[in-house]
Amino acid sequence: MTATDVNTGSVEPSGTKPKKIFSSRNIMLYGVLTVAAFYYLVPLYVMVMTSVKGMPEIRIGNIFSPPLEVTFQPWVKAWSEACTGLNCDGLQRGFWNSVWITVPSTLISILIASVNGYALANWKFKGANVFFTILIFGAFIPYQVMIYPIVIILREMGLYTKLAGLVMVHTIFGMPILTLLFRNYFISLPEELFKAARIDGAGFWGIFLKVMVPMSLPIFVVAMILQITGIWNDFLFGVIYTKPANYPMTVQLNNIVNSVQGIKEYNVNMAATMLTAIVPLVVYFVSGKLFVRGIAAGAVKG
Amino acid sequence: MKCRFLLAAALAASVALPASAIDLEVTHWWTSGGEAAAVAEFAKAFNAGGDNWVDGAIAGSGGVARPIIISRIIGGEPMGATQLNHGRQAEELIEAGLMADLTELAEKEGWKDIVNPISLLDACTVDGKIYCVPVNIHSWQWIWLSHAAYAKAGVDVPTNWDEFTASAPALRKADIVPLAMGQQSWQTSGAFGVLTVALAGPDIWLKVVKDKDVDTVMGPEYTAVFEAFGDARKLSDGANVQDWNQATNLVITGQAGAQIMGDWAQGEFQVAGQKAGVDYTCLPGLGVNKIISTGGDAFYFPVNEDPEITAAQLRMASQLISKEVQVAFNLKKGSLPIRGDVDLSTANDCMKQGLEILAAGNVLPDGNQHLSQDTSTQLEDLMVEFWNDKSITAAEVQKNYAAIIADAD
Amino acid sequence: MEKTSRPSQLFRNMSAKIASIPMVLTALVIFVGCTVWSFIYSFTGSKLLPKKLFQWEEFAAIPIPTWIDKDGELNFSIVTGIVSKSWVGLKQYDRLWSNTRWITSLENLALYAGFALVFSLVVGFILAAFMDQKIRFENTFRTIFLYPYAMSAIVTGLVWQWILNPTFGIEKIVKGWGFTDFEFAPLQNPDLVMFGILFAGIWQGTGFIMALMLAGLRGIDEDIWKASRIDGIPMWKTYIRVVIPMMRPVFVTTLVLITAGILKVYDLVVAQTGGGPGLASQVPAMYVYTYLFGAQNLGQGLAASTMMLLSVLVILIPWTIIEFGGKEQR
Numbered sequence A: 001m002t003a004t005d006v007n008t009g010s011v012e013p014s015g016t017k018p019k020k021i022f023s024s025r026n027i028m029l030y031g032v033l034t035v036a037a038f039y040y041l042v043p044l045y046v047m048v049m050t051s052v053k054g055m056p057e058i059r060i061g062n063i064f065s066p067p068l069e070v071t072f073q074p075w076v077k078a079w080s081e082a083c084t085g086l087n088c089d090g091l092q093r094g095f096w097n098s099v100w101i102t103v104p105s106t107l108i109s110i111l112i113a114s115v116n117g118y119a120l121a122n123w124k125f126k127g128a129n130v131f132f133t134i135l136i137f138g139a140f141i142p143y144q145v146m147i148y149p150i151v152i153i154l155r156e157m158g159l160y161t162k163l164a165g166l167v168m169v170h171t172i173f174g175m176p177i178l179t180l181l182f183r184n185y186f187i188s189l190p191e192e193l194f195k196a197a198r199i200d201g202a203g204f205w206g207i208f209l210k211v212m213v214p215m216s217l218p219i220f221v222v223a224m225i226l227q228i229t230g231i232w233n234d235f236l237f238g239v240i241y242t243k244p245a246n247y248p249m250t251v252q253l254n255n256i257v258n259s260v261q262g263i264k265e266y267n268v269n270m271a272a273t274m275l276t277a278i279v280p281l282v283v284y285f286v287s288g289k290l291f292v293r294g295i296a297a298g299a300v301k302g
Numbered sequence B: 001m002k003c004r005f006l007l008a009a010a011l012a013a014s015v016a017l018p019a020s021a022i023d024l025e026v027t028h029w030w031t032s033g034g035e036a037a038a039v040a041e042f043a044k045a046f047n048a049g050g051d052n053w054v055d056g057a058i059a060g061s062g063g064v065a066r067p068i069i070i071s072r073i074i075g076g077e078p079m080g081a082t083q084l085n086h087g088r089q090a091e092e093l094i095e096a097g098l099m100a101d102l103t104e105l106a107e108k109e110g111w112k113d114i115v116n117p118i119s120l121l122d123a124c125t126v127d128g129k130i131y132c133v134p135v136n137i138h139s140w141q142w143i144w145l146s147h148a149a150y151a152k153a154g155v156d157v158p159t160n161w162d163e164f165t166a167s168a169p170a171l172r173k174a175d176i177v178p179l180a181m182g183q184q185s186w187q188t189s190g191a192f193g194v195l196t197v198a199l200a201g202p203d204i205w206l207k208v209v210k211d212k213d214v215d216t217v218m219g220p221e222y223t224a225v226f227e228a229f230g231d232a233r234k235l236s237d238g239a240n241v242q243d244w245n246q247a248t249n250l251v252i253t254g255q256a257g258a259q260i261m262g263d264w265a266q267g268e269f270q271v272a273g274q275k276a277g278v279d280y281t282c283l284p285g286l287g288v289n290k291i292i293s294t295g296g297d298a299f300y301f302p303v304n305e306d307p308e309i310t311a312a313q314l315r316m317a318s319q320l321i322s323k324e325v326q327v328a329f330n331l332k333k334g335s336l337p338i339r340g341d342v343d344l345s346t347a348n349d350c351m352k353q354g355l356e357i358l359a360a361g362n363v364l365p366d367g368n369q370h371l372s373q374d375t376s377t378q379l380e381d382l383m384v385e386f387w388n389d390k391s392i393t394a395a396e397v398q399k400n401y402a403a404i405i406a407d408a409d
Numbered sequence C: 001m002e003k004t005s006r007p008s009q010l011f012r013n014m015s016a017k018i019a020s021i022p023m024v025l026t027a028l029v030i031f032v033g034c035t036v037w038s039f040i041y042s043f044t045g046s047k048l049l050p051k052k053l054f055q056w057e058e059f060a061a062i063p064i065p066t067w068i069d070k071d072g073e074l075n076f077s078i079v080t081g082i083v084s085k086s087w088v089g090l091k092q093y094d095r096l097w098s099n100t101r102w103i104t105s106l107e108n109l110a111l112y113a114g115f116a117l118v119f120s121l122v123v124g125f126i127l128a129a130f131m132d133q134k135i136r137f138e139n140t141f142r143t144i145f146l147y148p149y150a151m152s153a154i155v156t157g158l159v160w161q162w163i164l165n166p167t168f169g170i171e172k173i174v175k176g177w178g179f180t181d182f183e184f185a186p187l188q189n190p191d192l193v194m195f196g197i198l199f200a201g202i203w204q205g206t207g208f209i210m211a212l213m214l215a216g217l218r219g220i221d222e223d224i225w226k227a228s229r230i231d232g233i234p235m236w237k238t239y240i241r242v243v244i245p246m247m248r249p250v251f252v253t254t255l256v257l258i259t260a261g262i263l264k265v266y267d268l269v270v271a272q273t274g275g276g277p278g279l280a281s282q283v284p285a286m287y288v289y290t291y292l293f294g295a296q297n298l299g300q301g302l303a304a305s306t307m308m309l310l311s312v313l314v315i316l317i318p319w320t321i322i323e324f325g326g327k328e329q330r
Helices: A005-008 A022-053 A055-058 A073-080 A092-122 A128-138 A144-156 A162-188 A193-201 A203-215 A217-232 A237-240 A249-258 A266-287 A291-301 B001-018 B033-048 B064-073 B087-096 B102-111 B147-153 B161-173 B185-199 B202-211 B214-218 B220-236 B245-253 B267-272 B305-322 B324-331 B349-359 B374-387 B394-407 C015-018 C021-043 C089-096 C100-131 C137-150 C153-163 C172-175 C193-218 C222-230 C237-246 C250-263 C267-272 C282-292 C299-322
Strands: B024-029 B052-057 B079-086 B132-134 B142-145 B177-180 B256-261 B280-284 B295-298 C062-069 C074-080
Touching: A022 A073, A022 B142, A022 C062, A022 C100, A022 C137, A022 C153, A022 C193, A055 A266, A073 A266, A092 A128, A092 A162, A092 A203, A092 A217, A092 A249, A092 B079, A092 C015, A092 C021, A128 A162, A128 C021, A144 A162, A144 A217, A144 A237, A144 B064, A144 C021, A144 C299, A162 A217, A162 A237, A162 B177, A162 C021, A193 A266, A203 C015, A203 C021, A217 A266, A217 A291, A237 A249, A237 A291, A249 B349, A249 C153, A249 C267, A266 A291, A266 B295, A266 B374, A266 C137, A291 C137, B024 B033, B024 B202, B024 B305, B024 C237, B024 C267, B024 C299, B033 B052, B033 B267, B033 B305, B033 B324, B064 B079, B064 B087, B064 B185, B064 C193, B064 C282, B079 B305, B142 B147, B142 B267, B142 C074, B142 C237, B147 B161, B147 B324, B147 B374, B161 B185, B161 B220, B161 B256, B177 B220, B177 B324, B185 B202, B185 B220, B185 C062, B202 B214, B202 B220, B214 B394, B220 B394, B245 B256, B245 B267, B267 B324, B295 B305, B305 B324, B349 C299, B374 B394, B374 C100, B374 C282, C015 C021, C021 C299, C100 C137, C100 C193, C100 C250, C100 C282, C137 C193, C153 C193, C153 C267, C193 C250, C193 C267, C222 C237, C250 C299, C282 C299
Parallel strands: B024 B052, B024 B079, B177 B256
Antiparallel strands: B079 B295, B132 B295, B142 B256, B142 B280, C062 C074
């Protein structure tokens, strides 16, 4: 398989054509798929149901039963009142932190990686492949190996615990997969285009901006989906490289759920969990097939 | 309307505070109900002085929060002040010059004369200089018993450890978990320490923790403790909780008979509106050896280049040790104040017991003062494994325990 | 490529070189530099802070002949012993491998990895094969299978913690059906806790594997299906005999991806169990984190992280050789 057929989406089902609607084959086929779909949907269902029940109902009822009385109080509480220590302003702080982390990280990492990929695809200089190989290998190095020295680097740069530092970390760790993505895509573009622009006298940046970027909007969208979900969902970097005031939403969620004052309020916890999941879920549902293409293209080498 | 209010506020601010209102971020891991109420007293006092307490609570336990606190400090982006357990946790940070020297303030205010027992201040002292403010005395040596649970089981509330183990079958019959135990490693390790002090006695315990004497670990007294601890394991079956305060909650609600936990559990009973002697009983030293350990929390102030922040740090340090704040804080926290000259007539039954033992001088240092974090972690890992894996025998654990102590620095 | 095959001068292609600075820095400083740093410091006795690598300790004074002066006389320099007391050799590794928590972590990871690999490959492939039958509602099914992948591990962990909660979750429901002795509390049972985490991990990850497999299946030539149909070979046989062997690269890649991902398992465990009960669900990443920041033994944490790196290399190097062996990497 090559990256191209994934990227361009020229895919067709390859199995045999079904003949009858109610053949035993179809019953098995749809049966299995439906059972599987059920397993995948249950947690989402339970999460939503729990988050709109009151605590008394949770204690007596079971997690699968729909609420007798729908309340959005847990959502309000999770968003604006849940406490970690003395800070009782809910998840909203984490939400905005995550926004301020995700937006610049996504833009900067894509900007850098697309230019990298372009240079690697069309302007190979001596030694470029060495760095590229290191970069790809880097994607497999466990983060645990690098987290401590990066603390030192950020400290020396004065960026430790600052949002800017975290943006840098995300840019760095997003680079291997994004560079690969863009390089493979740019290689797949017809070379004549590039040559023609060269003959017209366009330079490195000219070709990139006028020829390559306009032709590769889909891949930019794919990269954005990849980065937004990846960065929003990050926990490890958030917990190590920021301070409580700058915690991204995932870290704050874990804090709120695990700081119990008195009784655990499961409905608030589930509402908080839903709130944290909403952004990537929206991105996912809106982007649909592009998301699949994104992860497949990012994961399968060219 | 709103505009005018803002303006008025701005004016008031500029008049009242000539550039001295400082935001000081304070990190701590006090996130349970009782703890949060207590730390709010600190914040109130600090804000009343015109500064601004920026709360940096980190959920979980010390084990979760300490890494974050420490990496902040060594990462060159320190908070204004932070909670740590005094003793050896901050040793290297102090040696690296990352913690502010409070000696001058301490001498001015005469901390040496007011802190009781003085060992608390010693734990803050490195090379004759004072680096932290002890804020409370916490003792591990308690067991908390639920009256509701014993009423349900129809047995008298035990007065010591042996009676407690004897009462366990009756509790089980009433569908009550005899011993609530959270599954985090520091809890099991702490409970083991309590049991050691109670059963083997403080001297034997000190020989191991302070002098790192391996022979004592392998000796008969410790053997008995390891076996008793091994037997206690089955008492917590069915507790299924992680956090200590959830375990305390089991005792409060009568779902569990007892919990071995430090006196910070007191705050939870208080928040739940329970009364010592009426709803629950507390036994220092498991009712065997009436003694308390004097561990506790301390506040450290990372070195700061901004003189205004440094001044605010000193203001906070001075407040934390002041009489009023000590009383307000410790009453909520359930811990004992670090100075003997305060009036705690409003303290409840359990705290009074603690104060009496303290006054009588039956005190022990805390394990943290003698064990490095590295060693503590290994011991905690060992004990939590022992507690949760019933196939491990007491003898095996004893051997591993001895190996860790032999290696300790 | 043609453009690069011309004799290159330093200033040729300048823009490309400038544009590649971030990549070069990341590759050298982070991926190479930081890894080497961690490796080196894993041989030191660093506790809370990294020790100075060269804190010379005098151990001996050895006279070493250095130069011959003009009278032909041999001069000796006294070299004070150059041994740095920061170094402890393999001590951190010794301790690591005799530490039961580390061993437990590895066993847990091996268990998790084994089951996760088999399950997600088998289930992922079967789902993909079913999805590839020109079914209706393909998009709906795909959306359902894949949405967990969009959620963070923290979210996944918390949801499953809730479903597996014995007081409120599955156990309570089954008890409510009249099976009062039913016990299902995997997250509270040290023997089962890794399976509790597997439930969540597989739920989150199989959709992704399915998508990769599906992409692979769609890359198979339609003629193969036609040929096998003409020959009257049953479909399942075609899958096993022809399709799966043809998809070998996809399988290998997927395998490498899952394995590398599993080694990093951290968030999920943090959210679901925090490593408990006791030490029952500890994983290597957690051990590293504890020792780097919590237990104040940097050397120990770095030794553990180096072992993690080593295990990745054990997987990665054979794969690279198989995939790229001989031919130049594109």
